[in-house]
Amino acid sequence: MKSYREELWVETQSRRAYMNITPQVEGAIRKSGVTEGLVLVNAMHITASVYINDDEAGLLKDYDEFLEKLAPHDAPYRHNDTGEDNGDAHIKRQIMGRDVTVAITNGQLDFGPWEQIFYGEFDGRRRKRVLIKVIGE
Amino acid sequence: MKSYREELWVETQSRRAYMNITPQVEGAIRKSGVTEGLVLVNAMHITASVYINDDEAGLLKDYDEFLEKLAPHDAPYRHNDTGEDNGDAHIKRQIMGRDVTVAITNGQLDFGPWEQIFYGEFDGRRRKRVLIKVIGE
Amino acid sequence: MKSYREELWVETQSRRAYMNITPQVEGAIRKSGVTEGLVLVNAMHITASVYINDDEAGLLKDYDEFLEKLAPHDAPYRHNDTGEDNGDAHIKRQIMGRDVTVAITNGQLDFGPWEQIFYGEFDGRRRKRVLIKVIGE
Numbered sequence: 001m002k003s004y005r006e007e008l009w010v011e012t013q014s015r016r017a018y019m020n021i022t023p024q025v026e027g028a029i030r031k032s033g034v035t036e037g038l039v040l041v042n043a044m045h046i047t048a049s050v051y052i053n054d055d056e057a058g059l060l061k062d063y064d065e066f067l068e069k070l071a072p073h074d075a076p077y078r079h080n081d082t083g084e085d086n087g088d089a090h091i092k093r094q095i096m097g098r099d100v101t102v103a104i105t106n107g108q109l110d111f112g113p114w115e116q117i118f119y120g121e122f123d124g125r126r127r128k129r130v131l132i133k134v135i136g137e
Numbered sequence: 138m139k140s141y142r143e144e145l146w147v148e149t150q151s152r153r154a155y156m157n158i159t160p161q162v163e164g165a166i167r168k169s170g171v172t173e174g175l176v177l178v179n180a181m182h183i184t185a186s187v188y189i190n191d192d193e194a195g196l197l198k199d200y201d202e203f204l205e206k207l208a209p210h211d212a213p214y215r216h217n218d219t220g221e222d223n224g225d226a227h228i229k230r231q232i233m234g235r236d237v238t239v240a241i242t243n244g245q246l247d248f249g250p251w252e253q254i255f256y257g258e259f260d261g262r263r264r265k266r267v268l269i270k271v272i273g274e
Numbered sequence: 275m276k277s278y279r280e281e282l283w284v285e286t287q288s289r290r291a292y293m294n295i296t297p298q299v300e301g302a303i304r305k306s307g308v309t310e311g312l313v314l315v316n317a318m319h320i321t322a323s324v325y326i327n328d329d330e331a332g333l334l335k336d337y338d339e340f341l342e343k344l345a346p347h348d349a350p351y352r353h354n355d356t357g358e359d360n361g362d363a364h365i366k367r368q369i370m371g372r373d374v375t376v377a378i379t380n381g382q383l384d385f386g387p388w389e390q391i392f393y394g395e396f397d398g399r400r401r402k403r404v405l406i407k408v409i410g411e
Contacts, residue, residue: 038177046328054216094337098325138275195351195355249317
């Protein structure tokens with residue numbers, strides 16, 4: 001069994017942002033040499049998500065409005081009593097998910113026609129990490 | 138390490154539908170010959186989910202009403218400005234999730250008493266695919 | 275390839291509860307002898323979640339209030355026509371997720387600074403199980 005690990009550093013300019021990280025995951029798979037296996041991609045921070053959906057600008061705005069309506073940044077959160085201001089971001093991340101697991105077949109992401117891997121940031125403007133872990137052979 | 142891959146084709150008669158696909162996943166595990174490992178089951182389309190819960194008709198209606206209340210089909214979505222009418226389905230799929238990973242032990246799905254694997258369709262009436270990827274030995 | 279399986283039994287004193295189970299997962303990884311691989315941790319029951327987020331008391335209350343607002347225990351659910359009273363718990367579990375997959379690197383959970391594995395119970399006061407499955411080498 002082979003395994004490979006890579007950290008991807010991200011820093012967004014706005015509090016919330018959505019970045020297509022598919023090319024970086026494809027690069028990690030190539031470097032791993034794994035042709036059959038699984039790749040796990042996860043946010044290493046707890047106010048961010050990794051998820052799979054379409055790379056369409058309108059959709060990204062729909063997600064952002066939906067999440068802000070469900071858990072508005074300016075609502076009161078007990079977590080913010082600790083001095084943080086990111087209570088909403090911990091909730092938004094749970095809705096969008098922490099990680100995705102994707103099959104690797106013939107050395108490629110085994111994807112449907114529109115699947116793209118996204119990093120969803122809900123408390124940005126600082127450096128954060130995404131973990132890419134490949135196992136297989 | 139062994140690996141095995143199978144695509145499951147689905148086509149629902151209604152826009153939204155919930156199908157128990159546990160028998161098909163069990164079949165793929167048998168064909169794989171894997172007795173210890175993991176199986177990843179994921180929607181290959183981005184307006185559908187694979188999730189694990191109970192096969193109970195009332196619950197499926199509860200899920201459907203809950204999702205339609207959170208992201209109604211007839212609400213305005215920016216994604217629909219592209220000519221699509223499935224903005225709601227992209228949101229419903231995020232809530233229910235894209236994929237499940239299940240342990241394989243002694244050649245079987247290592248499940249609790251009521252766990253069943255479901256395909257959740259939110260923009261159906263056309264042919265779509267589910268990926269079943271087995272790795273282990 | 276090595277594999278290892280362990281069941282963790284839990285019983286909460288309240289209907290809803292949030293328990294940090296990171297030490298138990300770390301213990302299972304040590305027992306597995308796996309230094310490079312993946313660990314899957316999943317609720318074996320369909321009214322409970324395993325998720326990763328911060329171990330901060332205010333945040334746990336925020337999650338609980340958010341989930342209770344989205345799917346109140348006392349609202350009507352068709353699932354409850356079966357004689358159950360846990361229709362809300364099946365919805366809460368979908369929002370928080372069934373399972374997490376975590377990378378194992380150098381024999382440790384490959385975690386960011388604040389990641390902790392939680393068991394989220396939405397229909398407690400009875401004995402339930404969490405599955406920990408380790409694969410790798």
